[in-house]
Amino acid sequence: MNDPRYPIGRFTPDSNPTSATRGRHINEISTLPSRFRQAVAGLSPQQLDTPYRDGGWTVRQVVHHVPDSHLNAYIRCKWTLTEASPTIKPYDEGAWARLKDSELTPIDVSLNLLDAVQTRWVVLLRTLEPGDFAREFTHPEAGLKNIDWLVQLYSWHGNHHLAHVTTLKKRLNW
Secondary structure, eight states: OOOTTOTTOOOOOOSSOOHHHHHHHHHHHHHHHHHHHHHHTTOOHHHHTSBSSTTSOBHHHHHHHHHHHHHHHHHHHHHHHHSSSOBOOOOOHHHHHHSTHHHHSOHHHHHHHHHHHHHHHHHHHHHOOGGGGGOEEEETTTEEEEHHHHHHHHHHHHHHHHHHHHHHHHHTTO
8 A cells, every 4th residue: 555645655866867857856846836836726725724644734734834845945955055065954844834824824825935936946956067966965864965866855845745735635536
């Protein structure tokens, strides 16, 4: 049986990324806002407050989480491009998802934020030279990583959370 926590599977980085695979991941990041907007269009408040799985976040929390997370990734990318092997700061995603702004803010605000963050990040990523993707940072929990890994992770991350919404909709016939 498929694990509902990982509807598209767990993240598996490509150890030998190419310009073509980078381009594919950047395109996934670029199109995420419109795909997310389409996935949640027309959902009622009750549907938005439905967890995507038992013990999981609600659709509303997922919608607010994605731009929170991708904003952190964008900033991590900029640190890595402007500092020598920075150590980035992790954050408690669950605690962020439980804050009142994830409950009270209209989802359009976060969808607009996602669009803005992705637009800025994609512009930046498309200007990088191949060697820039090898620039490294240290994640206190994941260890030494580079921008290639970060781009792959967030391409997967957006699709991962999008699938939480789309599989829930399919399962409940919304």
